[in-house]
Amino acid sequence: MKIKNICALMVIILIFCAACQQTFDQPVGSGGWLTGDVNEKFETVTEHLGGFGKAMWEVDYRFNELYWAGKDKNWEYAEHQIDEMEETLELGLERRPARAASAQQFMTSAIPDLKEAIDARDPGMFEMRINIMINTCNSCHALEEMPFLTVKEPLERRSSIR
Numbered sequence: 232m233k234i235k236n237i238c239a240l241m242v243i244i245l246i247f248c249a250a251c252q253q254t255f256d257q258p259v260g261s262g263g264w265l266t267g268d269v270n271e272k273f274e275t276v277t278e279h280l281g282g283f284g285k286a287m288w289e290v291d292y293r294f295n296e297l298y299w300a301g302k303d304k305n306w307e308y309a310e311h312q313i314d315e316m317e318e319t320l321e322l323g324l325e326r327r328p329a330r331a332a333s334a335q336q337f338m339t340s341a342i343p344d345l346k347e348a349i350d351a352r353d354p355g356m357f358e359m360r361i362n363i364m365i366n367t368c369n370s371c372h373a374l375e376e377m378p379f380l381t382v383k384e385p386l387e388r389r390s391s392i393r
């Protein structure tokens with residue numbers, strides 16, 4: 232390729248890059264609330280997505296549903312809730328890997344043991360293992376220096392699923 236052509240190509244690439252940059256830096260979202268360059272936008276989105284606290288909200292809800300599903304012997308609903316709870320925790324730990332060590336017993340023992348009881352459709356085994364799960368929620372809270380987060384058996388249903 233001739234030098235002249237190479238220069239022309241470089242100019243085209245530069246113009247293209249500048250145009251891209253401008254597009255990436257443009258505000259987006261309803262009313263253009265998300266501003267800054269690409270990294271700044273991702274930072275803002277991760278702030279909104281939340282860390283472990285948001286995951287725990289969902290885990291607590293799913294735990295509650297799981298508890299009543301077992302009481303109702305609605306095993307398919309229990310399966311659904313424990314799977315969703317596991318995934319929520321996995322994603323939460325991906326965002327906050329420093330918490331993974333404290334969650335290890337929960338992930339590798341409390342969840343699979345309770346799944347076994349659900350698969351067995353065994354109310355007695357479920358009752359015993361959900362109580363072990365409660366203790367494991369609490370041991371993680373203690374390890375994370377938040378012993379004031381005391382999980383107990385739910386008293387009331389939160390959703391309209393029976």
Ligand code: HEC
Nearest residue numbers: 283284287288291294330333334337368371372375380382
């Ligand atoms: C990593 C181990 C870990 C496990 C396992 C765990 N938690 Fe948590 N939990 C935390 C941490 C850390 C927080 C505080 C999060 C924050 O606000 O940053 C928390 C917060 C909470 C909160 C308060 C959320 C809020 O801010 O309103 C609830 C409710 C909760 N957990 C319920 C549970 C239940 C129920 C289980 C078991 C089914 C459970 N947790 C298992 C670590 C854990």
